[in-house]
Amino acid sequence: MTALLAACFFVSGAAGLVYEVLWSRHLALLFGANAEAVGLVLAVFMSGLGLGSRAFGARADRMARPLLLYAGLEAGIGVFALATGPLLAAVARAFPALASAFGGGPAAASAAKALLAAAVLFPPAFLMGGTLPALARALAGESARAPRVVSLLYAVNLAGAVLGAAATGFFLVEHLGLAATMRAAAAADLVVAAAALFASRGPAFRLEARQPTPPAAAPLPPRARAALFTGLFASGAVFMLDEVVFTRLLSLAFGVSSYSFTLVLVLCLLGLGIGGFAASARAARGPVGLAAFGRVQLFAAALLGLAMAAVPLVSRALAFARQVPGLGFGPSLALKAGLAAALILPFAAVAGAGMPLLLAFVAARPGGLGASVGRAGLVNTAGTLLGSLATGFVLVTLLGSQATLRLGALGSLITGLLALAVARGRPGAGATAAVFALALGILLVPRWPDWVFLRSDTYPR
Secondary structure, three states: OHHHHHHHHHHHHHHHHHHHHHHHHHHHHHHOOOHHHHHHHHHHHHHHHHHHHHHHHHHHHOOOOHHHHHHHHHHHHHHHHHOHHHHHHHHHHHHHHHHHHOOOHHHHHHHHHHHHHHHHHHHHHHHHHOHHHHHHHHHHOOOOOHHHHHHHHHHHHHHHHHHHHHHHHHHHHHHHOHHHHHHHHHHHHHHHHHHHHHHOOOHHHOHHHOOOOOOOOOOOOHHHHHHHHHHHHHHHHHHHHHHHHHHHHHHHHHOOOHHHHHHHHHHHHHHHHHHHHHHHHHHHOOOOOHHHHHHHHHHHHHHHHHHHHHHHHHHHHHHHHOOOOOOOHHHHHHHHHHHHHHHHHHHHHHHOOHHHHHHHHHHOOOOOHHHHHHHHHHHHHHHHHHHHHHHHHHHHHHHOHHHHHHHHHHHHHHHHHHHHHHHOOOOOHHHHHHHHHHHHHHHHOOOOOOOOOOOHHHOOO
């Protein structure tokens, strides 16, 4: 039955990315496909996820059958997806009148877009945010296996998200259309809800029948708590910063298209999933501390630096490929996917282990599992929201792409060193020194010399 629920969470992750892509396209058609519209969609969606994680996590701790809560959340998401068509029609009718009621002009139009986007996106995103803490509480209760269960569920959901993003961007919308794809995703969520409802009737998911809770770990001291929440926030912010910049850089190199965006999204999600499975395997071997997260952040900073240095090579490789006679769409797309994977995937896989390691650490602490996971999800989501909006609207414009990536590497470096300092970890001296030197050099060298890949002044602004 546990395998069935893991499969359900995989399907739920796939459906969630289908919804995100489709809602973004629908609202872009209504409001215009500009940065403001994309930012509004992202802000509303991520806010809903974070607040839902916090609210439903605490509720799951008070329920003897949290699997019923999970089933209800999935059913609600499916119902909202089926209502997307009527909701969008209502938004299209209400937008001119609402903008006029707010006084007209650009500011009024932005306020009307934000309010209407929230009406469509916030309720289902709020429900989505509660699914991880509810299912983690149902499968693990307060048992000693909670850290591994939480990190594994996180990875399984991300694996589903990879499938959902790839299928939507490359196949479903083109062959089924927006409406039919939305209905298919809604049907998948309703099937997941029915499976979870069926599973909830089994005695294995009555928490009162579980074995007694093992002795709780000691509460976190204030410095460790500050390092934990800093890590949760910073890991989300830095990862989104890097995703936004790499999306922009590869779109410039590959050509602005939905395929370029989907490639980066799929690779980032795939990296997060690989990192999640690695973190789950680490949690299965014993307690996870802040030192493990700190080492991951240092290596992520180093790999990001290598990716930064290799960015100009992408344009050079594409220039060589264009000389090949008769290179069709399929081989060209495969080449772009390979280049993007070589550039992004190593960093994304290492950085992707950060959040599930912290979730495993949080799950082992005293207190309600649902509330703890929900609180961690809220802090991490706040970081992703700030990172994406600040990068898209401020940092790239003011600093340029290369300096923004350097800022991200610096954030990972500082976060990792803080976690190691608080945990008083003792990583291998040689490896730590090498990683630190590499990351610091990447951040401080103003311009790469000619013999290192290509000169960094070939970066697009």
